Amino acid sequence: MIISASRRTDIPAFYTPWFMNRVREGFLLTRNPFDTNQIKRISLGIDNVDLFVFWTRNPQMLMHHLSELNNRGYKYYFQYTITGYPKKLEKNVPNPNKAIRTFIELSELIGQERVIWRYDPILLCNIVDIKEHKRLFHKIAHLLAGKTKKVVISFADLYAKTYRNLNKIESLNYTDIVQQPDALLELVHYMHQVAISVGMEIESCAEKIDISEAGIQHGKCIDDRLIKNIFGISIDSKKDSGQREECGCIKSIDIGSYNTCLHGCSYCYATYSQNTVHKNKQKHDSKSPFLIGGTDGIPSHLLIPEEQIIQGNLF
Numbered sequence: 618m619i620i621s622a623s624r625r626t627d628i629p630a631f632y633t634p635w636f637m638n639r640v641r642e643g644f645l646l647t648r649n650p651f652d653t654n655q656i657k658r659i660s661l662g663i664d665n666v667d668l669f670v671f672w673t674r675n676p677q678m679l680m681h682h683l684s685e686l687n688n689r690g691y692k693y694y695f696q697y698t699i700t701g702y703p704k705k706l707e708k709n710v711p712n713p714n715k716a717i718r719t720f721i722e723l724s725e726l727i728g729q730e731r732v733i734w735r736y737d738p739i740l741l742c743n744i745v746d747i748k749e750h751k752r753l754f755h756k757i758a759h760l761l762a763g764k765t766k767k768v769v770i771s772f773a774d775l776y777a778k779t780y781r782n783l784n785k786i787e788s789l790n791y792t793d794i795v796q797q798p799d800a801l802l803e804l805v806h807y808m809h810q811v812a813i814s815v816g817m818e819i820e821s822c823a824e825k826i827d828i829s830e831a832g833i834q835h836g837k838c839i840d841d842r843l844i845k846n847i848f849g850i851s852i853d854s855k856k857d858s859g860q861r862e863e864c865g866c867i868k869s870i871d872i873g874s875y876n877t878c879l880h881g882c883s884y885c886y887a888t889y890s891q892n893t894v895h896k897n898k899q900k901h902d903s904k905s906p907f908l909i910g911g912t913d914g915i916p917s918h919l920l921i922p923e924e925q926i927i928q929g930n931l932f
Contacts, residue, residue, distance in 0.1 A: 619839060619852070620661070620669045623873025625650075625887045626908075629671050629679035631879055634903040637682050640689065643923025646906040646915070650875055658919050659870060667850055668692035670839050670869065674699070674880055675711050677719055680726065692848050694731040695723065696769070696838055699761075701753045703744055705786055708881030717760050724764040730847055733838075734758075734765045737822060738773035739804070740884050742791035747804055755811050762815035769836060770808060771822040772801075773884050782883045795826055805831040823864040839866040874908045877901075 622628045628636050639645040643662050649655035660666075669686075671679065671693060686693060697720055701713040711719070724732045736754055741747070758768065772795050773779070783791055794801050809832040812819035820836025821828060837843075841854040857868040876893040878885065888894060897909050905911050912920055 618660075618665055619667055619844075619867070619869035620659075621839065621869040621871040621873075622669055622671050623871050624672055625871060625873030625875050626877040627673050627675065627880060628873060628908075629673040630675040630677075631877070631898075632901070632903075632908060633678040633682065635901070635905070635908060636679070637685070638903055639906065640686070640691075642906070644906065645872060645908075646912075646919060647872055648874075648907070656915065656919065659872065660923055662923050663690045666691060667852060668694070668844065668848065670694060670696065672696045672698075674716065675719065676723055680719075680723060683726065692850070694733070694843075694847065695727075696733050696735055697723070698735040698737065699757055700736055701757060702740070705744060705789065706740065706742075706883050708883075710880045710882065713757070717757065720761060721764050729763065729765050730843075732765050734761055734768045734817070735770075735822075736768060736808075737771035738884055739770060739794060740773040740791060741794040741797070741800070742789055744789065747800055750804055751807050754808050758811050758815050758817065762817075765817060767818045767820065767836075768808075768812055769820055769822045769838060770805070770833070771824060772826075774886055776886055778889045779884055779886065782885075782888075786883055801826070802828070802831060805833055809833055823861060825863045835863075835865055837865040837867065839869050841867050872908070877909060 622636065626632070640661055644658055644660050647657050647659060649657070669691060673695060676695060676697065699713060699716045699720065700707065710716070720732060720734070736757070739750060775793055783789060805828045809819055819833050821833055822836060822838055824835065839857070841852045844850050844852050852867060854867055857864065857866050860866055874897070875887050876889055877897050878888055879894060879898065881891065882888070900909050902911055906920065
């Protein structure tokens with residue numbers, strides 16, 4: 618079993634104490650995001666977890682606990698996003714220079730093959746135009762040279778909720794770059810050339826559009842080939858049916874919750890309302906098996922520590 622932590626929120630940045638408590642207890646509880654009455658118990662026992670995939674913009678808090686994860690025998694790698702967009706678009710993310718320093722520290726700690734740089738989503742707008750995207754990508758790529766083997770790109774998906782959030786930003790004019798093929802190809806050709814020049818492989822994430830003519834193939838963020846190469850683990854390569862059609866990732870279990878990330882990125886598909894985010898953060902209890910909320914009304918057999926279940930004391 619692969620644990621995704623998490624496409625829905627930044628667990629390393631904001632919920633590391635909760636995550637480590639769940640690792641020590643050996644289990645957690647999640648709610649179906651579309652039916653909160655459906656509760657699932659997920660074992661985090663070392664015999665049940667093949668590895669963790671961490672998605673983050675700031676892993677500093679979790680980095681203090683990697684030695685414990687190592688000692689417990691867990692395997693993991695990171696999808697680490699750095700874009701360098703202005704605060705208008707990314708209100709609370711770390712300063713890009715700080716994020717790059719942390720990336721380098723993490724890479725030197727666990728190895729460059731286990732830290733993947735994400736430059737995504739690519740949002741084309743009046744404050745980050747094609748020229749600025751080129752500048753940002755070039756600068757970040759050169760600063761991360763030798764510290765990662767791969768960069769992943771994707772283009773902003775303009776869902777209705779994304780439109781609502783972007784339209785709240787004063788004087789912002791944005792457009793769907795996928796609808797501008799000449800501009801898109803100009804940018805991705807440039808990104809491919811830069812990536813190759815600094816020794817990085819470049820792939821796209823969950824994109825329907827074909828940009829192979831620019832040298833960029835569709836990738837898998839949760840990737841059976843990468844897992845085999847790094848950890849020597851053979852994983853079922855079946856596509857995760859729970860992800861959208863364009864996603865190539867293999868099956869995993871996501872332990873995050875929507876509307877819980879505090880980075881304040883205006884284009885985020887996992888955050889519908891900043892007010893809801895702050896309300897959810899107030900409901901967070903680092904000692905609860907749920908990321909958000911407590912255990913009132915939860916059947917007692919779901920709350921038994923994994924060690925007791927293994928010892929046969931469940932009933």
